[in-house]
Amino acid sequence: xxxxxxxxEGKRFLLSPNPAIAVRSAVLSDxxxxxxxxxxxxxxxxxxxxxxxxxxxxxTKAMKMVAASKxxxxxxxxxxxxxxxxxxxxxxxxxxxxxxxKNVIVTIxxxxxxxxxxxxxxxxxxxxxxxxxxxxxKETQYVILGEKGKVQLIRDSKASIAxxxxxxxxxxxxxTQVSVLADDILKNVEFDALRIVYNKFHSVVSxxxxxxxxxxxxxxEKESEAGGKLGDLDLYEVEGGETKSEVLQNLAxxxxxxxxxxxxxxxxxxxxxxxxxxxxxxxxxxxxxLDRLTLTYNxxxxxxxxxxxxxxxxxxxxxxx
Amino acid sequence: MTLKxxxxxxxxxxxxxxxxxIILSTNSGQxxxxxxxxxxxxxxxxxxxxxxLNDQWLGVALMGGFARIGNDEIIILGNDGEISTDINPxxxxxxxxxxxxxxxxxxxxxxxxxxxxxLRRARTRVEAVNVIS
Numbered sequence: 001x002x003x004x005x006x007x008x009e010g011k012r013f014l015l016s017p018n019p020a021i022a023v024r025s026a027v028l029s030d031x032x033x034x035x036x037x038x039x040x041x042x043x044x045x046x047x048x049x050x051x052x053x054x055x056x057x058x059x060t061k062a063m064k065m066v067a068a069s070k071x072x073x074x075x076x077x078x079x080x081x082x083x084x085x086x087x088x089x090x091x092x093x094x095x096x097x098x099x100x101x102k103n104v105i106v107t108i109x110x111x112x113x114x115x116x117x118x119x120x121x122x123x124x125x126x127x128x129x130x131x132x133x134x135x136x137x138k139e140t141q142y143v144i145l146g147e148k149g150k151v152q153l154i155r156d157s158k159a160s161i162a163x164x165x166x167x168x169x170x171x172x173x174x175x176t177q178v179s180v181l182a183d184d185i186l187k188n189v190e191f192d193a194l195r196i197v198y199n200k201f202h203s204v205v206s207x208x209x210x211x212x213x214x215x216x217x218x219x220x221e222k223e224s225e226a227g228g229k230l231g232d233l234d235l236y237e238v239e240g241g242e243t244k245s246e247v248l249q250n251l252a253x254x255x256x257x258x259x260x261x262x263x264x265x266x267x268x269x270x271x272x273x274x275x276x277x278x279x280x281x282x283x284x285x286x287x288x289x290l291d292r293l294t295l296t297y298n299x300x301x302x303x304x305x306x307x308x309x310x311x312x313x314x315x316x317x318x319x320x321x
Numbered sequence: 322m323t324l325k326x327x328x329x330x331x332x333x334x335x336x337x338x339x340x341x342x343i344i345l346s347t348n349s350g351q352x353x354x355x356x357x358x359x360x361x362x363x364x365x366x367x368x369x370x371x372x373x374l375n376d377q378w379l380g381v382a383l384m385g386g387f388a389r390i391g392n393d394e395i396i397i398l399g400n401d402g403e404i405s406t407d408i409n410p411x412x413x414x415x416x417x418x419x420x421x422x423x424x425x426x427x428x429x430x431x432x433x434x435x436x437x438x439x440l441r442r443a444r445t446r447v448e449a450v451n452v453i454s
Contacts, residue, residue, distance in 0.1 A: 080333045087329070087396040091362065091389055175331035175400070250364055254387055258398070261331050 043304065046297040050290060057286035063114070064279035071204070071272040077173075078201060078265040085212075085262050088255045092220065100192035100219055103133040103140040104162065106185070106260070108198040108267045109149030111167060116274035118199045118207055118267075119148040125209045126153070126197050130160070133195075143185055145264070162189045169268065175261050182257035192219045194256060198263040199270035205277060207270035212263060214256050217248040322356035326372065328381060328397045335381065335402045336372075343395065344371040345388060360391035365399065367441045369448050380405035382449040384442055405449035413450055417443040 107126045109119045126142065126149075133140045141162040144150045150164045163185060171177070193215050200210040326343060328336040344353045346368035352361075365388050370381040386399035420443040424436040 077332065081331050083327075083329050083334055084331055084398060087327075087389060087398060179400075247362070247364055251362070251387060254398070258331060 042300045043297060046293055046300060050293045050297065053286050053289050053293065057283050057290065060279045060283045060286065064276050064283065067272045067275040067279065071269060071276065074173075074265065074269050074272060075201070078262070078269050081258075081262045081265055084258045085255070088258065092215070092251075092255065098193055098213065098215060098219065100215075101138055102190055102192045103138070104143055104185075104189050104191040104194050105129055105133075105140060106143045106145065106194060106196045106263075107149045107153065108196065108263055109144070109146035109152075110267070110271040111147040111169060112271075113148060114275060114278060115271045116278040118270055118274045119146075119152065121209050122197055122199060122267075123149055123152045125211070127157075129195060129197065129211065130157070141189065141191075143189060145181075168264065173261075173264060173268065175257075178261040178264055179257040182253070182260050186253060186256065192216050196259060196263045198267040199274075201266045201269035201273065204273045207274060210266075212259050214252065214259060217245060217252045220248055220252065221245070322393070324354065324356055324393050324395055326395045326397070328370070328383070328399065328402060330386075330399050330402050332401075335399075335404060338374070340372050340374045342373040345397070346370070347388075354390055354395060356393050358390055358393075362389050363387070365397060367438070368445055370397070370402075380449040382408065382442075382445040384445070403446065403449065408446050408450050410447075410450040413443065413446040417447050419443075 105126050107122055109122050130140050130142075141160050142153060142157060143162055144153055144164045145166075145168060147166045150161075150166065153161065165181060165184075168177070168181070193213060196212045196214070198210060198212075199207040201207055323339040323341060324343065326336060326338060326340045328334070342353065342355050344351055345363075346352075346366050347363050348366045352363070365383060365386045367385045368383065370383045372379045372381065382403045382405065383397070383399045384401040386397060388395065388397045417440075420436065420440040424433070424440050427433045427436040
């Protein structure tokens with residue numbers, strides 16, 4: 001109370017005898033807002049910054065909780081879908097080192113941002129794979145699922161993009177939707193081998209970029225002659241169709257849609273997990289920033305009070321002494 | 322001698338147990354599988370899968386897929402499936418009637434094909450309910 005009264009008196013002393021000083025401080029405070037006197041400017045500015053940082057912290061905390069709740073639901077479905085592609089791998093084997101003429105790289109990325117580095121890692125892996133599978137007489141194309149991947153790849157590989165699909169997560173993911181997608185891809189793109197690039201969800205803090213390889217039926221036939229895992233395919237008597245190749249084609253298509261379904265789910269899980277941890281670290285950073293700003297604020301406030309006091313006292317002593 | 326059976330769909334694992342015998346419908350007819358069967362990889366049609374565990378028959382309505390049989394191990398991957406005990410007989414019957422009505426109203430090749438598929442699926446579910454009874 002006494003302080004406030006002193007401050008008011010000090011202002012009266014300040015403004016009337018020293019208009020020159022007031023002008024100078026107005027020039028200095030060009031970029032700052034609405035000063036009552038030269039002292040309270042910085043506290044106002046710091047207070048505004050604190051308010052905005054606090055709002056950001058609230059938003060990021062809310063986003064983290066939303067991501068956490070969505071993650072729980074998707075994780076259950078992902079784990080259920082994992083059992084689906086394992087029999088295919090047991091039957092047909094996974095041959096990432098297969099050497100074929102036409103490769104198609106299916107990159108799965110997210111539509112929304114603020115999810116950490118998972119999209120950049122997917123794109124990096126896809127680009128590396130492109131270089132790896134390029135060569136004389138070989139052709140590699142991209143099929144991109146998700147807005148973020150599209151934006152990054154369209155910049156330098158526009159010519160090799162065969163198909164882009166966005167907004168897959170608008171409705172909750174289900175197998176029918178993905179099988180329609182798989183159908184689309186199979187119809188429009190010619191391939192000998194499909195390589196699906198996605199982030200596999202190992203845990204809430206670890207997402208590993210993974211590549212799943214699926215061969216077209218002709219490639220399967222070639223490889224089975226070469227021996228190895230696929231050579232055992234001939235041990236099986238194949239029924240359920242007129243010819244073996246028809247059944248193999250059916251099988252390859254089914255395999256593609258199952259693996260794609262699992263890949264899309266895993267990527268969705270990874271996206272949510274990455275978003276959780278990104279939002280968590282940004283809330284923590286906002287908290288740190290808020291602490292530092294509070295200290296600055298208090299220091300500025302105390303400094304301004306001290307300066308006013310000094311002026312009042314020196315003004316008063318100048319009058320009396 | 323038992324067979325290890327695993328029935329999987331994209332959404333969940335339907336069944337994972339030891340059984341004595343299964344009867345599977347493929348598009349070239351129904352095949353029965355007993356222990357020590359020859360290795361087979363086959364496509365599965367939309368139809369009923371009958372499973373025998375200890376003289377009791379269980380039905381699973383399977384909507385197409387693939388089956389691999391080898392070494393007394395059967396893995397069936399289906400697009401969708403339901404165990405007969407999980408199907409509500411009333412609701413299955415109603416679904417069948419709705420599917421029949423849709424088929425009658427369908428015009429154009431594509432609608433007819435879709436209606437046919439829906440009808441087969443509904444019929445399979447009704448059959449599944451009737452298997453135990």
